[in-house]
Amino acid sequence: MIEGLQAQPAAAPALPATTASRARARSSARIRGVLVAGVWWVLSIGLVVVAWEAAAALHLIDPVILPPPHEFIGEIRNQAQFLMPAVGVERTGANFVALTAIVASVQRVLIGLFLAFVAGVLTGSVAFSFAIVRKLTLPTVTLLAPIAPVAWIPLAIVAFGVGDWSAIFVVFVGIYFTLTLATVKAMTNVDPVYVEAARVLGARRGQIMRHVVLPAAIPALFDLVRMNLFGAWMGVLAAEMVGVNTGLGAIVMVGRSMMNMNLTFLGMAMIGLVGYLLDAAFGLVQRRVLWWRRATEL
């Protein structure tokens, strides 16, 4: 039926070999890239650590207020009992109980983000689909969106008391409104040709929404969640500092109230590290779930 095209399959066997070698070349280039980036990482952090340690050794800074890295990292051994979050969270595994604080904080961020994502996409979808809902809700949502997560903490503690749910609420409310707006915008921006193609293929309204608009809008929403990840992380820590007295934020405050800056700095170091790892993990998930976009954007 299509004689003109029969030649192509014959050429196909050559293809895998070249793609394989190209993939090998690409992966070795990537490994080299990672190594180079790693060296710069070590240099960058090393520079700060060396300067800090030198300043402490030369008595330029007060080690009680600004304990040098080797001291506050040493706290992991000495002050394990202070790392134990006070209320509700149990010791996990061996002596390094800071893990329970990390788990508590991370869990709150993830639950909050997940709930906000589901709720924001749902609300946004409804607002996108029905003009009356959109016109009724968007002005309010637009006003609420710029309120920083931290600003919701007093309300959260009054409404939910001291505990997991008020921290989760802070994360949720900090991202929910923004995500609702972003959902409406991302859905409005979906290439009309995708929608028209679906209509021609017999899609009804609900089907267009589920099979076309939603998958097409998801990448932009993932981007937004990732951008707001640090904001959410900060929100949780702030909540833990002022009221929810477990988690990494609480450790920092325990250190302050006991005038043990080693503990405070150890807490801060863990906050930075865990925040970075969260972002990196999110990037990995994003690349896995949205593999097709990465490829089309190249």
Add this chain to the structure above:
Amino acid sequence: MAAVTALECRGVTKVWGESTDREVVALQGIDLVVGDGEFVVVIGPSGCGKSTLLKLLAGLETPTAGQLLHRGQVISEPDVDRSLIFQQPSLYPWLSALDNVAFGLKLRGVPRAERHLQAEEFLRQVGLREFARKHPHELSGGMQQRVAIARALCVGADTLLMDEPFAALDVQTRYQMQAFLLDIWHGTGKTAVFVTHHIDEAVYLADRVVVLTARPGRVLDSVTIDMPRPRSVVGEAFERYRATLVERLRAEVARAFQEQELVEMLDTRIK
């Protein structure tokens, strides 16, 4: 020309942005009959409403005045009988070639195994069976348009509406795709309405070439290409048709251009 009517336009007018200050009359009083199994190519100066005509035929838009009919039924909404193939890539990037082809069947609730079986058959027809698991970004432009054609065929469309489907392809691929499209058309007996601004493409493909005027689009001429198939793109007959159409189109473009200049001149005077 086949006796049965597949598509019919009766005095179709389409106005965009009606009763606003940016009102544009895209099409005016289009009368057109497309026979069952006929291959009609629509050409015209750019902006003459060729794409609008296809959207109306697909049922994506409704005419401001007049009627469009498909096998005697008034066209009021899209229907799987009439499938539109777009110029720009319209495959879903998150689906494999196979799932793209099977998309219409999924919408109809055909179980997964069965729709994959059917889609695979259509992919085979367009020569891409080995590429079933690939995603659009892994396929060339020509392959993507072949998948789009398979997707249209898979829902059982009897009429293929094509809006410059090969315009974005390089010349070699374009020739290959034209031959391929004729094979499909020949083998299935589908009705085809194909929009292009390439005159060679029109003469090579069409049973009949409909020439539209510059905006607002009206039917300027309808030229039946009476050449046996498969056609050769070199030769006296081909050249004659080509010359006729080029002449028609050039006269129309020149007229439109002069008119446009006149309008602009008047505009600047008024201002």
